[in-house]
Amino acid sequence: MIAGQDTSIVTNHHEAALTQARELRQLARVGKFKGPTSGFAPGLAQGNVVILPKSWADDFLLFCQQNPIACPLLAVSAPGKPILDALGEDIDIRTDVPEYRVFRHGELSEETSDITDLWRTDLVTFVLGCSFSFEDSLMRAGLSLRNIDCNANVSMYRTNIATNPSQYFSGDMVVSMRPFKPADAIRAVQITTRYPKSHGAPIHLGYPEMIGIKDLSKPDFGDPVPINDDEIPVFWACGVTPQLAIANACPPIAITHSPGKMLVTDVSNDQLSIL
Amino acid sequence: MIAGQDTSIVTNHHEAALTQARELRQLARVGKFKGPTSGFAPGLAQGNVVILPKSWADDFLLFCQQNPIACPLLAVSAPGKPILDALGEDIDIRTDVPEYRVFRHGELSEETSDITDLWRTDLVTFVLGCSFSFEDSLMRAGLSLRNIDCNANVSMYRTNIATNPSQYFSGDMVVSMRPFKPADAIRAVQITTRYPKSHGAPIHLGYPEMIGIKDLSKPDFGDPVPINDDEIPVFWACGVTPQLAIANACPPIAITHSPGKMLVTDVSNDQLSIL
Numbered sequence: 001m002i003a004g005q006d007t008s009i010v011t012n013h014h015e016a017a018l019t020q021a022r023e024l025r026q027l028a029r030v031g032k033f034k035g036p037t038s039g040f041a042p043g044l045a046q047g048n049v050v051i052l053p054k055s056w057a058d059d060f061l062l063f064c065q066q067n068p069i070a071c072p073l074l075a076v077s078a079p080g081k082p083i084l085d086a087l088g089e090d091i092d093i094r095t096d097v098p099e100y101r102v103f104r105h106g107e108l109s110e111e112t113s114d115i116t117d118l119w120r121t122d123l124v125t126f127v128l129g130c131s132f133s134f135e136d137s138l139m140r141a142g143l144s145l146r147n148i149d150c151n152a153n154v155s156m157y158r159t160n161i162a163t164n165p166s167q168y169f170s171g172d173m174v175v176s177m178r179p180f181k182p183a184d185a186i187r188a189v190q191i192t193t194r195y196p197k198s199h200g201a202p203i204h205l206g207y208p209e210m211i212g213i214k215d216l217s218k219p220d221f222g223d224p225v226p227i228n229d230d231e232i233p234v235f236w237a238c239g240v241t242p243q244l245a246i247a248n249a250c251p252p253i254a255i256t257h258s259p260g261k262m263l264v265t266d267v268s269n270d271q272l273s274i275l
Numbered sequence: 276m277i278a279g280q281d282t283s284i285v286t287n288h289h290e291a292a293l294t295q296a297r298e299l300r301q302l303a304r305v306g307k308f309k310g311p312t313s314g315f316a317p318g319l320a321q322g323n324v325v326i327l328p329k330s331w332a333d334d335f336l337l338f339c340q341q342n343p344i345a346c347p348l349l350a351v352s353a354p355g356k357p358i359l360d361a362l363g364e365d366i367d368i369r370t371d372v373p374e375y376r377v378f379r380h381g382e383l384s385e386e387t388s389d390i391t392d393l394w395r396t397d398l399v400t401f402v403l404g405c406s407f408s409f410e411d412s413l414m415r416a417g418l419s420l421r422n423i424d425c426n427a428n429v430s431m432y433r434t435n436i437a438t439n440p441s442q443y444f445s446g447d448m449v450v451s452m453r454p455f456k457p458a459d460a461i462r463a464v465q466i467t468t469r470y471p472k473s474h475g476a477p478i479h480l481g482y483p484e485m486i487g488i489k490d491l492s493k494p495d496f497g498d499p500v501p502i503n504d505d506e507i508p509v510f511w512a513c514g515v516t517p518q519l520a521i522a523n524a525c526p527p528i529a530i531t532h533s534p535g536k537m538l539v540t541d542v543s544n545d546q547l548s549i550l
Contacts, residue, residue: 183478189464190464193465202461203458205460205480206457206507230485275550
């Protein structure tokens with residue numbers, strides 16, 4: 001099958017991922033899937049979720065616009081509208097994320113798998129791209145991801161890199177870290193450059209202390225992973241950044257996904273890629 | 276001049292570089308320019324030159340094909356033909372390089388500014404891309420190049436990375452090194468990826484010892500440059516690699532440019548870039 005190319009393998013792979021994404025959202029909807037989404041529906045974009053009242057949402061939109069690497073917008077809903085047609089079939093943002101965090105006045109108040117009771121006609125949903133999306137591309141290029149090899153959540157750290165503040169939202173950038181051998185680090189820069197909607201290229205590599213990280217073995221979020229002597233830590237902007245900005249802004253209510261438990265969309269990473 | 280764009284600045288810049296390239300080759304032809312070519316004719320490609328008898332050239336072509344990152348081919352001449360129309364107006368490879376090195380049986384035997392007396396009807400000329408070409412793009416992107424800031428030749432090192440051997444040609448890869456702050460190193464990966472004919476992306480960054488370099492302050496070719504504590508050494512494959520392969524192959528005669536004194540062409544780097 002050289003001439004006339006058999007494309008059924010690719011098609012079947014995409015169809016299988018789509019089916020899994022939709023099943024996962026249905027299971028989340030009825031409270032039967034509450035776990036991390038890494039590794040599910042490979043090739044499809046996963047999203048960080050931020051839900052804010054309209055009176056705070058306009059300023060958060062400005063914050064995202066001013067910090068596009070940490071906060072790459074995939075979709076913004078109309079106020080009160082829980083449907084996100086642009087990101088997939090029949091997505092109801094009130095139920096289809098495996099687990100939510102509810103923040104009141106900047107403080108985490110509860111975790112829940114359903115926010116239907118909290119829904120209001122003024123709530124605006126933001127979905128931001130996630131680095132899980134480019135992990136699939138890195139693995140297809142033959143790179144090993146330590147967090148996946150260790151079956152661990154990716155290591156995430158607060159940095160001393162200030163975001164560009166909007167009126168209410170501000171704070172330091174959070175980064176995710178993956179260790180690579182030097183040649184793989186170079187390859188990872190090339191590959192992730194193609195995915196600006198998944199935080200794009202790394203923002204730093206090498207010296208953690210230069211960006212305010214004192215101890216790589218003690219991440220602020222996620223799990224620590226071993227780093228070998230011949231590896232370089234590579235740092236990408238992270239979608240947890242807005243959670244810090246929300247804590248600083250103290251809106252009366254804000255709802256996000258729980259870290260690692262993302263909205264799984266029907267949109268393929270290839271659709272969102274450049275180059 | 277927003278609508279209707281004034282392109283005269285770009286055109287004039289390109290025209291000035293073309294004029295300079297042609298003048299430089301004319302001065303080299305009459306023995307009045309024998310110096311390094313870095314910084315001349317900005318935006319135009321400069322080339323490493325290798326001239327071999329036809330009986331060795333076929334195998335060297337295979338060596339280049341098997342080592343495209345170290346030996347990116349810009350042009351190969353017909354045997355005995357000293358003209359290189361594809362690379363510029365009226366290029367005579369016997370006179371237009373500022374300085375040549377003549378190797379006999381693998382040993383450097385002389386340096387000269389004119390090889391007309393050595394010309395033979397069986398000599399084949401290879402022109403290989405050079406990292407000087409992407410230095411212009413790095414600077415236009417706002418990156419500082421230590422070798423240029425220090426008015427020094429770039430630092431070059433023998434590595435322990437074996438090239439893919441052909442029948443006669445083999446040897447370890449030579450690399451050039453430029454130190455950058457981490458964010459600039461990432462940017463340099465992105466920019467140089469666009470220039471596969473100038474060695475493309477780095478092949479290594481970070482730990483010199485991993486590629487067999489013991490002391491960065493003692494380059495094997497070129498000049499040492501200071502490296503600051505917050506900088507990472509970034510390594511690109513280098514067009515000096517074939518000179519080592521020639522030393523190993525010991526052909527009865529081989530002629531190259533002298534390091535840093537390149538063939539300046541009329542071809543713009545933008546013409547040779549991808550992405």
